[in-house]
Structure formats: structure tokens, C-alpha cells
Amino acid sequence: MTLAGWALIALFVAILGLTAKPVGLWLFALYEGRRTPLHALLGPVERGFYRLAGVDPAKEQSWRRYALHMLLFQLATALLTYFLLRAQGMLPLNQRGLPGVGADGAMNVAISFVTNTNWQWYTGESTLSNLSQMLALAIHNFLSAATGIAIAFALFRGFARRESATVGNFWADMTRVTLYLLVPICVVYALYLVAAGVPQTFAASIDAHTLEGARQTLALGPVASQEAIKMLGTNGGGFFNANSAHPFENPTAMTNLVQMLSIFLIGVGLTYTFGKAVGDTRQGWAILAAMAILFLAGAAVAYAMEVHPTPLMHQLGLAGGNMEGKEVRFGIIGSALFSVVTTAASCGAVNAMHDSFTALGGLIPMFNMELGEVVVGGVGAGIYGFLLFAILAVFVAGLMVGRTPEYVGKKIEAREVKLAVLAIAVLPLMILGGSAIATVTQAGLAGPLNKGPHGFSEILYAFSSATANNGSAFAGLTAGTPFYNALLGIAMWIGRFFIIVPVLAIAGSLAAKKHTPAGAGSFPTTGGLWVGLLVGIILIIGGLTFLPGLALGPIADHLTAAAGQLF
Amino acid sequence: MLNDIKSGLRPALVLTLLFAALLGLAYPALIAGVGQLVFPWQANGSIVRDARGQAIGSAIIGQQFAGPGYFHGRPSAAGKGYDPLASSGSNFGASAKPLADRVKGDISANRPSPDVLAPPADLVTASASGLDPDISPEAALYQVARVAQARHVSTAQLDALVDQHIDTPLLGVIGERRVNVLALNRALDAAFPRP
Numbered sequence: 001m002t003l004a005g006w007a008l009i010a011l012f013v014a015i016l017g018l019t020a021k022p023v024g025l026w027l028f029a030l031y032e033g034r035r036t037p038l039h040a041l042l043g044p045v046e047r048g049f050y051r052l053a054g055v056d057p058a059k060e061q062s063w064r065r066y067a068l069h070m071l072l073f074q075l076a077t078a079l080l081t082y083f084l085l086r087a088q089g090m091l092p093l094n095q096r097g098l099p100g101v102g103a104d105g106a107m108n109v110a111i112s113f114v115t116n117t118n119w120q121w122y123t124g125e126s127t128l129s130n131l132s133q134m135l136a137l138a139i140h141n142f143l144s145a146a147t148g149i150a151i152a153f154a155l156f157r158g159f160a161r162r163e164s165a166t167v168g169n170f171w172a173d174m175t176r177v178t179l180y181l182l183v184p185i186c187v188v189y190a191l192y193l194v195a196a197g198v199p200q201t202f203a204a205s206i207d208a209h210t211l212e213g214a215r216q217t218l219a220l221g222p223v224a225s226q227e228a229i230k231m232l233g234t235n236g237g238g239f240f241n242a243n244s245a246h247p248f249e250n251p252t253a254m255t256n257l258v259q260m261l262s263i264f265l266i267g268v269g270l271t272y273t274f275g276k277a278v279g280d281t282r283q284g285w286a287i288l289a290a291m292a293i294l295f296l297a298g299a300a301v302a303y304a305m306e307v308h309p310t311p312l313m314h315q316l317g318l319a320g321g322n323m324e325g326k327e328v329r330f331g332i333i334g335s336a337l338f339s340v341v342t343t344a345a346s347c348g349a350v351n352a353m354h355d356s357f358t359a360l361g362g363l364i365p366m367f368n369m370e371l372g373e374v375v376v377g378g379v380g381a382g383i384y385g386f387l388l389f390a391i392l393a394v395f396v397a398g399l400m401v402g403r404t405p406e407y408v409g410k411k412i413e414a415r416e417v418k419l420a421v422l423a424i425a426v427l428p429l430m431i432l433g434g435s436a437i438a439t440v441t442q443a444g445l446a447g448p449l450n451k452g453p454h455g456f457s458e459i460l461y462a463f464s465s466a467t468a469n470n471g472s473a474f475a476g477l478t479a480g481t482p483f484y485n486a487l488l489g490i491a492m493w494i495g496r497f498f499i500i501v502p503v504l505a506i507a508g509s510l511a512a513k514k515h516t517p518a519g520a521g522s523f524p525t526t527g528g529l530w531v532g533l534l535v536g537i538i539l540i541i542g543g544l545t546f547l548p549g550l551a552l553g554p555i556a557d558h559l560t561a562a563a564g565q566l567f
Numbered sequence: 568m569l570n571d572i573k574s575g576l577r578p579a580l581v582l583t584l585l586f587a588a589l590l591g592l593a594y595p596a597l598i599a600g601v602g603q604l605v606f607p608w609q610a611n612g613s614i615v616r617d618a619r620g621q622a623i624g625s626a627i628i629g630q631q632f633a634g635p636g637y638f639h640g641r642p643s644a645a646g647k648g649y650d651p652l653a654s655s656g657s658n659f660g661a662s663a664k665p666l667a668d669r670v671k672g673d674i675s676a677n678r679p680s681p682d683v684l685a686p687p688a689d690l691v692t693a694s695a696s697g698l699d700p701d702i703s704p705e706a707a708l709y710q711v712a713r714v715a716q717a718r719h720v721s722t723a724q725l726d727a728l729v730d731q732h733i734d735t736p737l738l739g740v741i742g743e744r745r746v747n748v749l750a751l752n753r754a755l756d757a758a759f760p761r762p
Contacts, residue, residue, distance in 0.1 A: 007740045053581035069575035076583040135591035194602040200610045208622040210630040225595040242654035245695030247627040253742025310661040317685035324692040325656040328701035331743035353656035454660035476658035561662040
């Protein structure tokens with residue numbers, strides 16, 4: 001490990017520490033529906049959209065209506081994507097004449113992008129036309145991100161409001177976040193990426209004759225516009241198969257740093273927005289502190305594992321870090337840090353092949369996902385997932401001191417705890433259940449590329465990634481089969497909406513409650529004790545649930561590798 | 568409940584279409600318009616051309632080099648090697664037997680004689696994209712003897728050429744020391760034409 005490596009981590013953390021408040025305040029303005037400087041430009045678009053859609057943005061919704069309208073919107077956008085992919089062969093901007101996508105594959109992609117997962121069983125550059133990339137996929141990168149933030153806003157209102165029957169208006173939240181946050185940042189960001197070398201053209205490819213006289217067909221497309229929202233919205237679905245490892249998606253070490261920062265930008269800002277919404281910004285900083293501890297621990301382990309040669313490379317006389325599946329321009333630290341950022345958040349973009357990480361280096365991304373991606377997490381999804389753990393933590397603290405638990409001015413009672421547990425139980429159910437099915441069926445066992453414990457890791461990683469809506473992969477797994485398309489599609493859907501609906505139910509239940517001022521007997525939810533309790537609850541729930549699975553996969557992989565065994 | 572659903576149908580359908588038009592068509596078109604106008608070279612793939620205007624490749628995409636008179640890039644798992652229609656890493660686990668066999672083969676192919684040290688790791692490991700345009704400066708220097716012999720030039724001249732093509736990290740922290748293989752080989756062709 002080098003000083004420059006640690007300096008990069010420090011630089012990364014410092015920049016996000018500085019952006020947390022301004023981004024959080026901007027989000028707070030959208031949360032409150034206040035005017036921003038951008039309204040002068042985009043206000044007419046917003047009002048026009050409402051008028052055509054028959055939406056009254058001031059009309060408040062109960063949590064049930066909020067949830068149902070959200071689900072209807074997901075269904076409508078998913079169907080649009082499904083039919084666009086099926087009909088690809090008949091649609092324009094398809095210079096290479098690519099055929100329509102099969103039924104199981106199109107269904108999987110539609111679910112994958114609606115749920116902010118962006119799991120990709122296909123190779124983008126040889127499966128999808130430019131029209132499909134822009135119109136069928138990239139729209140979800142905005143809309144699923146905006147939906148996640150809208151859900152977080154609804155939950156914030158649950159904590160902040162007193163004796164209220166409503167939690168906001170889904171259409172207004174989703175539209176405002178898209179127009180006043182995601183689109184403006186992406187326009188600037190995408191143009192920066194073009195300047196740095198990311199293509200943006202409607203041409204599909206260009207033929208080159210290499211120095212040695214071979215023919216090389218370079219796939220092109222509207223990459224930059226998709227790349228910007230892919231990172232900012234923690235979507236992660238690459239234009240190309242190699243994702244952010246591809247030089248056309250991530251050409252320099254500087255774009256790599258910017259991509260990592262943009263994964264965390266909104267998620268970090270939302271912790272501040274939460275504190276602001278509940279009237280005590282220390283509540284937000286406490287959450288961010290707990291996230292930072294878990295993040296830095298993961299980053300340190302992944303860096304330490306990748307920076308040394310693997311037992312195999314060492315035996316063959318190679319020095320230096322594990323460069324299999326990594327790009328020279330990013331190096332070990334730029335790859336290891338990216339892998340932790342992308343799985344701590346629910347991004348799933350990769351700039352190195354996680355499948356070729358060392359056993360324990362690859363354990364960290366997998367474990368991050370299994371914790372529910374609450375370490376900063378996906379835009380919106382990270383903070384509402386984290387607040388589920390906060391509800392559990394005050395419940396546990398309440399049991400210890402024998403009082404009704406309270407959190408930011410609301411009593412946490414049986415209904416909220418039950419709903420939180422219901423949402424958290426989705427992770428082990430789908431990750432372990434799905435992996436179990438895959439390991440006892442022929443169709444499932446046909447998937448892994450690698451043999452031995454690493455083959456099991458590929459399966460476990462796939463279900464962790466799908467359920468947690470991450471989308472990264474141990475990409476040796478051949479996932480483009482009806483078996484995996486169907487099972488992982490179900491895991492993605494349940495992993496998203498069987499968490500969102502309980503979260504909205506909690507929001508509704510909390511919003512209806514009276515404000516309970518903190519008293520002398522209240523458990524403080526700001527200091528070091530609270531941060532420690534949060535970290536402990538997250539690690540115990542996540543750690544203990546998944547430890548047996550990890551022991552069969554990456555840990556067995558590590559021990560056999562250390563013993564010099566090859567598979 | 569039924570009322571909740573009914574009231575959501577029109578916004579769901581109309582906003583799906585409006586946002587699809589805005590985010591799926593207008594936004595990429597805007598970026599393409601401005602990008603093509605202000606950064607036309609980058610927006611079209613950073614294509615480098617020879618004296619006749621023929622496209623040689625992209626400045627930021629690796630290409631296959633196999634002859635002894637060129638510096639070689641890293642092993643590639645993209646298609647049959649450096650195929651931009653099939654970008655990919657090998658996805659071999661760290662103790663996969665096929666990985667061991669491949670690396671052994673690449674070590675002996677690169678090593679001039681068994682008493683020379685093994686090559687730098689990046690020269691015998693496959694990149695993540697299969698299109699990595701760079702190698703480490705050490706990996707370039709390791710190949711100097713072979714290239715010098717093939718081109719009938721002195722190793723000192725090539726050492727100097729490699730040295731000129733080393734990119735260093737921004738602020739000493741962001742990125743790694745590296746050499747762009749295509750740029751190095753083009754400079755090589757310009758300075759020392761093939762016999």
C-alpha cells in the first residue's frame with residue numbers, strides 16, 4: 001500500500017465531506033417544493049408536464065396512494081422498455097441491424113432498469129441499438145433514481161410531520177428531482193465526459209486499420225449522456241460490456257475519480273437533507289459518520305487484499321498487485337476503491353472485473369451488497385434502507401433501557417418495527433433462497449465459469465447483486481439463460497418493491513403520530529454511542545445472516561488459494 | 568383503493584411518454600449537438616489517422632500488437648483480442664487453473680531467456696476491458712531489447728523513446744504511471760521505420 005493510494009482515499013472522502021451540505025440543501029429545497037434558481041428555465045417544462053398529465057402538484061397523497069401511483073409509473077415505464085426491446089429490429093437508429101431481444105431477456109432488462117439495478121446479462125455493444133440504449137434504458141437511469149429519492153422524501157416527511165394523513169405527492173417529488181437535480185447536473189457532467197474522451201454520436205461504429213494491418217471495428221454511440229446519469233443515479237448499467245473499465249466510458253484516472261464521486265454525491269447529500277427535514281442536522285451527520293466508518297473499513301480491506309500478488313501470481317514469480325481484470329490507468333487503488341464505492345452504493349458500475357479479485361478482495365463488494373447497500377447506498381434507497389436499521393437500533397436500545405423507543409421525535413412502536421423487519425428480511429430470503437435454488441438445479445449449475453468455491457461465489461454474488469439492486473457481477477457467470485433471467489428478474493423486483501412499500505407504510509404510520517419531544521430518558525441518537533450502535537446492528541444483522549454463505553464461497557476460496565490449490 | 572389506482576393511470580401513461588421524449592431523445596440529442604460542435608474529435612471516438620487520412624484506431628482504445636518490432640499491450644479477453652465489439656475481462660478467479668496456464672504461457676513468451684526476471688505483472692495479466700490502451704513503463708522497458716533487435720536500433724534510443732511517452736499521475740495521486748502503447752508504436756514507426 002502506498003502513500004499515494006491512501007491520499008486518493010483521503011481526497012475522495014474530503015471532497016464528499018465538503019459537498020454534503022450544499023447538495024443536501026439543494027435537495028431540501030426540492031423536498032419542500034421551494035423555488036430554485038433553475039425554475040426560471042425549467043419551470044415551464046414542469047408546469048407543462050403537470051398540465052398534460054392532469055397532475056395537481058399541491059394535492060397531497062396518503063401513503064397508499066403514493067405507493068400505488070409509484071407502482072403504476074414503474075409498470076408503465078417497464079412495459080415501454082419491454083416493447084421497445086422486443087421491437088428493436090423494426091425501429092430506427094439501428095445501423096448494425098440488430099434483432100429484437102427475446103422475451104425472457106427483455107423482461108429481465110426491463111425489471112433490471114426499472115429497479116435501479118442495471119444487471120446486464122447481455123453485451124451492450126453487440127445486442128442493443130443506439131435507440132434502445134437511449135430510449136429504452138437511459139430513461140430509467142433518471143426515473144428510477146428520482147423514484148428512490150421521492151421515496152426517501154416521503155419517509156422524511158413521516159418523521160417530520162405531526163398528525164398528518166399524507167406523505168407528499170409522488171408525481172411532484174419525482175418530476176422535481178428529475179428536472180431540477182438530475183438533468184442539470186447530467187448536462188454539465190456529460191459534456192465534461194465528452195471533453196475527456198467519451199463518445200457522443202449517433203453513429204454506431206467506425207472501422208479502423210491497425211498499425212499491424214488488422215481491421216478493428218470500434219463501437220460508438222451516445223455514450224456520454226448515458227454515462228453521466230449511470231453514475232449520478234447509482235444505476236451502473238454500462239453502454240458497453242466492460243462498463244466503466246471500457247476506455248470509451250471511463251477514459252482517464254480523473255474521470256474515474258469524478259465517476260466515484262458522482263456515485264456518492266446525492267446519497268451523501270441526502271443524509272444532510274434528512275437532518276434538516278427533522279430539524280436537527282446532527283441526526284444527519286451521525287448517520288453519515290456510521291456510513292463513513294463502514295465505508296473506510298471496506299475500502300481498507302479491499303485495498304490491502306488487491307495490492308499484493310495472489311498466491312498463484314507469487315508462485316509464478318510475479319511482483320506487484322493483482323492486475324488480472326484491472327486497467328493500468330486506474331491501478332490497484334483506483335480499482336479497489338471503485339469496487340467498494342459502487343457496491344456500498346447500489347451503483348453496480350465496475351471499472352475492474354470483481355470476478356478476478358482476490359477471494360477476500362471480492363468478499364468486500366459482496367458483503368457491502370448483503371448489508372443492504374446502506375453505506376451511503378443508492379440514491380434515496382441508501383438513506384431509507386439505513387433508516388430501517390436506525391429503527392431496529394432504537395428498538396434494541398429501547399429493550400435494553402426498558403422504554404418505548406423514540407427516534408427524531410417519533411415513538412417507534414410495534415407496527416414500525418414489524419414493517420422494518422419485513423423489509424430487511426427480503427435480503428436473506430432472496431439472496432440465500434435464490435442461491436440455494438441455483439446450486440441444486442442443473443440450469444443453475446450451468447452458470448458459473450470458475451470451478452470450486454469461486455463458482456459458488458459467482459452464484460451468491462449474482463443473487464446478492466440482483467436483490468440489493470446493485471447490478472455488478474462476478475461476470476464469469478453465464479446469466480443470459482431463461483433460468484437466470486427469470487429468477488434474477490424476480491429477485492430484483494422483490495428486492496426493490498418489497499422494501500419500498502413497507503418503507504412507505506412506515507412513512508404513513510409515522511406521519512400520523514404526535515411529536516414526542518426528547519426527554520431525560522430518551523436514548524440520544526447523535527453521539528458516538530449511537531453511531532457505534534448503528535454500525536453494530538448493521539454488522540450483526542448483515543454479518544451473521546450471510547456469514548455461512550460467505551464461508552462456503554470467498555472464505556473457502558481464500559483458504560484453498562493460500563494452500564496453493566487450483567481449480 | 569380502486570380510486571387510488573384510477574387516479575394514477577393518466578399521470579403514469581402521460582408522464583412515461585413525456586419523460587421518454589425528454590430524457591431518451593432530447594437530452595442525448597442536446598449532448599450530441601454540443602459535443603459534436605465543441606469537442607468533435609473526442610465525441611467521435613478520438614480517432615487517429617495516418618498521413619492518407621485512413622483511420623488507424625482510437626487514441627484511447629488498445630489494439631493488438633503481435634510482431635517483434637512493436638511494443639505489445641496486455642493480454643486481451645475481448646473477443647479474439649482487442650475486439651471493441653466484445654469488450655470483456657477474462658473473469659477467471661484468482662486460483663483458476665486456466666488462468667495459471669495462460670499466465671505461464673505469457674511469461675515464457677515474453678521472457679527472453681529463463682535467467683531473466685519474470686515480466687511486470689501487467690504484461691501477463693488480462694485487463695478488465697480487454698481494450699486497455701496502456702502498459703506500465705516497466706512493461707515497456709522490459710520489451711526494449713526485443714524491439715531493438717527487430718528494428719536494428721540501440722536499446723538506449725528506445726529507452727529514451729519510452730521515457731518520453733510516460734504519463735504521470737495528476738497531482739501525484741490521481742492515476743498511475745503508464746505508457747500508451749499505440750502512441751509509443753506510432754512514434755516508433757516515425758523515428759525508426761521498419762526495415
